[in-house]
Amino acid sequence: MSESYFDWTRKLFDRARIFDKPEALRGIRVLELTTLVLGPTTADFLGEFGAEVVKVELPPGGDTMRYVTPEATYWQNASLGFFPENHSKYHVGIDLHAPEGKELFKRLAAKSDVFVENFRAGTLDKWEIGYRQLREVSPRLIYVAASGFGQWGPFSQGRASYDAVAQTVSGMIGITGFPDRPPILCGIFVGDWFGGLMASTAALVALHYRNRTGEGQFIDLAQSEGLIRALDWTWVRHGLTGQDRGPAGNRDDAIVPADFLACRDGFVALAAGRDEEFHGLCAAMGNPVLARDPRFATLEARQLPVNAEALLALIRKWAAVQSRAELEGLGEKHGFACARVANAEDRYRDEHLRERGTVWQYDDPLYGPMVEQGPAPKLSATPGRMRWAGKPVGWHNEEVLTRLLGLSPTRIKQLEEKKVVGRWAERPGAKPPDEWLKAHAEQQR
Amino acid sequence: MTTEPHSWPRYAKEITDPALVHEKPEALDDLRVLDASSGNFAALFASSILAEFGAEVIRREPPGGDVARLFSPQGVKHRGTGLAYLVEARNKRHITLNLEMPAGRELFARLARHADVVIESARPGQMDAWGIGYRQLSAANPRLIYLAFSTHGQFGPRATSPIPDYDITNQALSGTPYTTGEPAGEGTPESSVPTKQGNWIAWYIGGGWGAFAVMTAVIWRAASGQGQFIDCSPAEAEMRFTDYDVHWYHASQRIRERLGALNVSVFPYTLIKTKDSYSFIAGFSDINWAGLTNIIQRPDLKERFPTTKTRIGESKLLHRELEGWAATLTSQEILDRVQDYVANKRGPGTVASARLNRPSDTLAETHWWERGVFEKIEDPDYGELLLQAVI
Numbered sequence A: 001m002s003e004s005y006f007d008w009t010r011k012l013f014d015r016a017r018i019f020d021k022p023e024a025l026r027g028i029r030v031l032e033l034t035t036l037v038l039g040p041t042t043a044d045f046l047g048e049f050g051a052e053v054v055k056v057e058l059p060p061g062g063d064t065m066r067y068v069t070p071e072a073t074y075w076q077n078a079s080l081g082f083f084p085e086n087h088s089k090y091h092v093g094i095d096l097h098a099p100e101g102k103e104l105f106k107r108l109a110a111k112s113d114v115f116v117e118n119f120r121a122g123t124l125d126k127w128e129i130g131y132r133q134l135r136e137v138s139p140r141l142i143y144v145a146a147s148g149f150g151q152w153g154p155f156s157q158g159r160a161s162y163d164a165v166a167q168t169v170s171g172m173i174g175i176t177g178f179p180d181r182p183p184i185l186c187g188i189f190v191g192d193w194f195g196g197l198m199a200s201t202a203a204l205v206a207l208h209y210r211n212r213t214g215e216g217q218f219i220d221l222a223q224s225e226g227l228i229r230a231l232d233w234t235w236v237r238h239g240l241t242g243q244d245r246g247p248a249g250n251r252d253d254a255i256v257p258a259d260f261l262a263c264r265d266g267f268v269a270l271a272a273g274r275d276e277e278f279h280g281l282c283a284a285m286g287n288p289v290l291a292r293d294p295r296f297a298t299l300e301a302r303q304l305p306v307n308a309e310a311l312l313a314l315i316r317k318w319a320a321v322q323s324r325a326e327l328e329g330l331g332e333k334h335g336f337a338c339a340r341v342a343n344a345e346d347r348y349r350d351e352h353l354r355e356r357g358t359v360w361q362y363d364d365p366l367y368g369p370m371v372e373q374g375p376a377p378k379l380s381a382t383p384g385r386m387r388w389a390g391k392p393v394g395w396h397n398e399e400v401l402t403r404l405l406g407l408s409p410t411r412i413k414q415l416e417e418k419k420v421v422g423r424w425a426e427r428p429g430a431k432p433p434d435e436w437l438k439a440h441a442e443q444q445r
Numbered sequence B: 001m002t003t004e005p006h007s008w009p010r011y012a013k014e015i016t017d018p019a020l021v022h023e024k025p026e027a028l029d030d031l032r033v034l035d036a037s038s039g040n041f042a043a044l045f046a047s048s049i050l051a052e053f054g055a056e057v058i059r060r061e062p063p064g065g066d067v068a069r070l071f072s073p074q075g076v077k078h079r080g081t082g083l084a085y086l087v088e089a090r091n092k093r094h095i096t097l098n099l100e101m102p103a104g105r106e107l108f109a110r111l112a113r114h115a116d117v118v119i120e121s122a123r124p125g126q127m128d129a130w131g132i133g134y135r136q137l138s139a140a141n142p143r144l145i146y147l148a149f150s151t152h153g154q155f156g157p158r159a160t161s162p163i164p165d166y167d168i169t170n171q172a173l174s175g176t177p178y179t180t181g182e183p184a185g186e187g188t189p190e191s192s193v194p195t196k197q198g199n200w201i202a203w204y205i206g207g208g209w210g211a212f213a214v215m216t217a218v219i220w221r222a223a224s225g226q227g228q229f230i231d232c233s234p235a236e237a238e239m240r241f242t243d244y245d246v247h248w249y250h251a252s253q254r255i256r257e258r259l260g261a262l263n264v265s266v267f268p269y270t271l272i273k274t275k276d277s278y279s280f281i282a283g284f285s286d287i288n289w290a291g292l293t294n295i296i297q298r299p300d301l302k303e304r305f306p307t308t309k310t311r312i313g314e315s316k317l318l319h320r321e322l323e324g325w326a327a328t329l330t331s332q333e334i335l336d337r338v339q340d341y342v343a344n345k346r347g348p349g350t351v352a353s354a355r356l357n358r359p360s361d362t363l364a365e366t367h368w369w370e371r372g373v374f375e376k377i378e379d380p381d382y383g384e385l386l387l388q389a390v391i
Helices: A005-012 A015-020 A038-048 A099-110 A131-137 A163-169 A190-213 A223-229 A234-241 A275-284 A288-292 A305-319 A324-334 A344-348 A351-355 A397-403 A409-417 A434-444 B008-016 B018-023 B041-052 B083-088 B102-113 B134-140 B167-174 B201-224 B234-239 B245-252 B286-295 B299-304 B308-313 B315-326 B331-343 B359-363 B366-370
Strands: A029-033 A052-057 A089-093 A114-117 A142-147 A217-222 A258-263 A266-271 A337-340 A359-364 A368-373 B032-035 B056-061 B092-096 B117-120 B145-149 B228-232 B269-273 B278-282 B352-355 B374-379 B383-388
Touching: A029 A038, A029 A099, A038 A052, A038 A089, A038 A114, A038 A142, A038 A190, A052 A099, A089 A397, A099 A131, A114 A190, A131 A142, A142 A190, A163 A190, A163 A223, A163 B269, A163 B278, A163 B352, A190 A217, A190 A223, A190 B201, A217 A223, A217 B008, A234 B083, A234 B359, A234 B383, A258 A305, A258 A324, A258 B167, A266 A305, A266 A324, A266 B167, A275 A288, A275 A324, A324 A337, A337 B167, A344 B245, A351 A359, A368 B245, A397 A409, B032 B041, B032 B102, B041 B056, B041 B083, B041 B092, B041 B117, B041 B145, B041 B167, B041 B201, B056 B102, B083 B383, B102 B134, B117 B201, B134 B145, B145 B201, B167 B201, B167 B234, B201 B228, B201 B234, B228 B234, B269 B315, B278 B331, B286 B299, B286 B331, B308 B315, B331 B352
Parallel strands: A029 A052, A029 A114, A052 A089, A114 A142, A142 A217, B032 B056, B032 B117, B056 B092, B117 B145, B145 B228
Antiparallel strands: A258 A266, A266 A337, A359 A368, B269 B278, B278 B352, B374 B383
């Protein structure tokens, strides 16, 4: 290969070419009836990789996440909490309590490949638009029911759940933080996001199976069970030894050394599990003798708690007088892992993340310049992409009802008058920016 | 729980019953995966997901075994293998091949000709330098889907970084720990710091995104006949999950800081101290807040703090009020009161609560066992193992 590896990868993944490339899930239509984060992310991830996502909301308020925004402060009348899980979707407002609304909804489901909902178990069955009813409409439909505790089982009926309920009941909070301190929440809605990722992955597995057999199916995804799956060695150790895992602070119990370190200008994470990495760290510390100390020479010796503590004390002392950049540079040079504990500004300004599209800037026709967290995995042939930002309730009513169901403008107007189809409430979170409203009012005049 | 013949939970159980799993077909039994990763639980979780849904996964280790087998709490081994590896070795076939020797690389290339998916976690460029990267393997097998894990990725200014991939550094870069933990000055000097999740959450998120990406590539390959290269950083995988952090900075140059048991957007969505433990409690929308103030019989709080904005502004004060109420109740009593209100619709709003669980508490709840979330398997080599089952 004459071309250098990194010249080749730079061209292969070039961000400027993303929109010239095909999308893996083009032709797949996802219908969602979801709120907050768990359900919306499930559909959003599929949309990032090319699926057409139709988001149905109950007008005029819509998704509760429209009202979850930092310090309850809205931006251009939008909730900042609503954007990260609602990209490139078509927003439709339908009242599903009205019989005509249910009918419209069923017709949309008949035109869809995947349906995602995150109501409490059995709610849509009661509304007669659940799996039992929709599979009659379309046996090829893949129905994803995302919930806190699953569709059946002792906790499943009538118990509300959120991300942090999943963090709590899974045991995740119980193994996080420092011993003898009050429990803390994960800074992000991790139970929702991880549940959404598992639910969308399951939907893809089911799509592959449908390609082979023609059959749809039902997916029962509980966010608490997602986090239980992610608790690595917690359960197997309990089974073998009866030991109950507790919080261990920031150090990794299984990989030594691995810890967060306070340094001159912030915090870094450092890890050197393999012996050769540890030897590199010793060289960086100017203390190559440590690498031959029998307490530290092998990973298995370092894992003994008394040795681990002694070693980490030495490392903490050494790191305290360095800067984040110096420590990161030493990791690069000596082959151990070191990285800053990054905040929002670090990431926002990071050229590397910008070039990779992990921090993704684009112009939205309604909101102007947007900067968001971009697609996570980078695919060479069918890269993910962000096309437009989340929109007010009912923003695409005409487009969707005309294009997918063939309704005439007159019929849509009738349905609006009967409040079967609706759009945004006159409140921040649901409605468009003031400038748009003003321009629109002038246009109408 | 209702169990009449046509009830939803009964029907839902019938169609998803874990007892019937082995009688049903597997979605991915037409895929062969070659996992050549090293010391990387993102890669191992990715291949576990594919294996759980039926793919044939061949796990390649160097002679003597992958270092991942040593990543175990306090170095504890069970019959010679670390505990974390026992969890993610599930359903896989194990072989050894030394990729540092030309003959090992040649065998690997031959195997890759018969694989649908290759997974690796070497330093970016290493496999290519060995002649077994995507460029070379795809020349012989254009349908190949090649998934590579690394902290900084395969392209971009930091791609040449030789640092090994670890969960802790991925968590740090993602931005989550910066927003997790006790605020400066509120706890002990040791505990008032950015805090990581206790489990390998970045590795698990990275592995989840890797499996997701492979499945999109499998679906596209069915239409196009073409494989592709997938570059997955577990740090960026978790970054995708960091709520509105970047949006807030973009909108107002604000950096989200850590708040312990509180949340910057809603209240209450918090952990409170109870008579015997801690509980999570949520009722943050106006109607759910009304429900919670009914449960704690404090209508005055609803009057004084009617909107999200007023509640966030006084969340420390309100947190103390909730803890005052909880001081005489056990976490179970709180859950019972919440459930009584919600299940019997004693008033408006829906409130959620949960007792803080240690893992032993979670294991003691029959819900998960009934649903097949935990399983005790009898392994021919390792004996009885308690494992978390397929999601």
